[in-house]
Amino acid sequence: MSPTVPPGGVPGRRPDFADVEPFGMRLSAAVAARGPLCVGLDPHRSLLIDWGVGDDLDGLRRFTDAVVEALAGSVAVLKPQMAFYERFGSRGLAVLEEAVAACRAAGALVLLDAKRGDIGSTMEAYADYLRSDHPLQVDAMTVSPYLGPESLAPAVRTAERSGGGLFVLARTSNPDAATFQHATVGDRSVAQAVVDTVCGWNTRHPEDVVVGFGPSLGSFGLVVGATLPELDVDLDSLGGPVLAPGLGAQGGSVADLRRLFGRARAVVPTVSRDVLSAGPDAGALRAAADRWADALAA
Numbered sequence: 001m002s003p004t005v006p007p008g009g010v011p012g013r014r015p016d017f018a019d020v021e022p023f024g025m026r027l028s029a030a031v032a033a034r035g036p037l038c039v040g041l042d043p044h045r046s047l048l049i050d051w052g053v054g055d056d057l058d059g060l061r062r063f064t065d066a067v068v069e070a071l072a073g074s075v076a077v078l079k080p081q082m083a084f085y086e087r088f089g090s091r092g093l094a095v096l097e098e099a100v101a102a103c104r105a106a107g108a109l110v111l112l113d114a115k116r117g118d119i120g121s122t123m124e125a126y127a128d129y130l131r132s133d134h135p136l137q138v139d140a141m142t143v144s145p146y147l148g149p150e151s152l153a154p155a156v157r158t159a160e161r162s163g164g165g166l167f168v169l170a171r172t173s174n175p176d177a178a179t180f181q182h183a184t185v186g187d188r189s190v191a192q193a194v195v196d197t198v199c200g201w202n203t204r205h206p207e208d209v210v211v212g213f214g215p216s217l218g219s220f221g222l223v224v225g226a227t228l229p230e231l232d233v234d235l236d237s238l239g240g241p242v243l244a245p246g247l248g249a250q251g252g253s254v255a256d257l258r259r260l261f262g263r264a265r266a267v268v269p270t271v272s273r274d275v276l277s278a279g280p281d282a283g284a285l286r287a288a289a290d291r292w293a294d295a296l297a298a
């Protein structure tokens with residue numbers, strides 16, 4: 001499914017990283033093959049109970065296996081929410097480790113929803129999730145910029161070396177997000193400062209900015225909720241993907257995606273509860289994901 005790296009390496013990449021296929025390129029290939037939908041692996045306590053598998057380690061494993069088996073062969077991206085695995089301690093993380101490997105083996109990209117952010121020296125360790133020698137290696141992870149954009153620089157370096165991606169929280173989907181994200185620094189909002197920082201990671205040349213999916217899409221993305229009343233950040237120079245959560249359970253719809261982002265941008269809409277609540281039957285899970293995929297394609 002992934003395109004092979006051209007002889008001489010990927011254009012624009014440092015020669016010492018030439019054998020690594022960047023996340024933006026791999027994401028674009030996955031979307032071309034499977035469509036843009038991302039499904040969240042969020043084993044909420046209430047879902048484990050509703051599924052009848054039990055709110056315990058065995059229930060967590062059965063839930064996870066069922067979702068992976070139903071969807072890892074067909075959706076472009078699966079996004080495990082780490083909080084629900086951490087609830088069960090090291091044994092929960094072992095379930096996640098196996099699931100991540102199974103998803104990747106079935107051709108889905110894995111975006112770890114970890115929302116990490118810390119001082120640079122610690123951030124370097126968090127970014128190890130992107131390295132090939134990590135037991136829980138993933139294709140991309142969510143990160144928080146609120147210790148300052150430079151705190152994420154070590155994660156950017158690791159992503160570049162490992163062909164991984166980052167999705168940085170910019171305009172989140174929760175109702176009170178604007179309290180901090182609309183605060184101003186100088187002449188722009190905090191959210192816009194985050195956007196501008198990530199734009200700079202993707203390209204230094206504004207004329208080279210890529211808008212939609214394609215082999216030159218950058219590996220550094222933003223999280224922008226599908227629940228926003230209006231798009232209040234300027235994404236024109238982003239050059240990377242947008243992860244759009246907030247669909248279904250939080251009230252966002254495909255019409256909201258079109259209203260906020262149009263059709264041209266590289267948007268990865270992500271849905272968790274609205275798909276997961278269809279389980280545990282594999283066919284029902286697939287049908288729920290297909291409904292979103294069809295609506296997105298319409």
Ligand SMILES: O=C(O)c1cc(=O)[nH]c(=O)n1[C@@H]1O[C@H](COP(=O)(O)O)[C@@H](O)[C@H]1O
Pocket residue numbers: 040042081113142171172173174223224225245246247248249250270271272273274
């Ligand atoms: O980074 C995220 O994925 C995220 C960012 C955001 O702004 N809002 C948001 O809901 N999310 C995550 O996306 C998922 C949304 O789940 P549902 O509301 O069930 O579709 C959860 O795992 C959230 O943690």
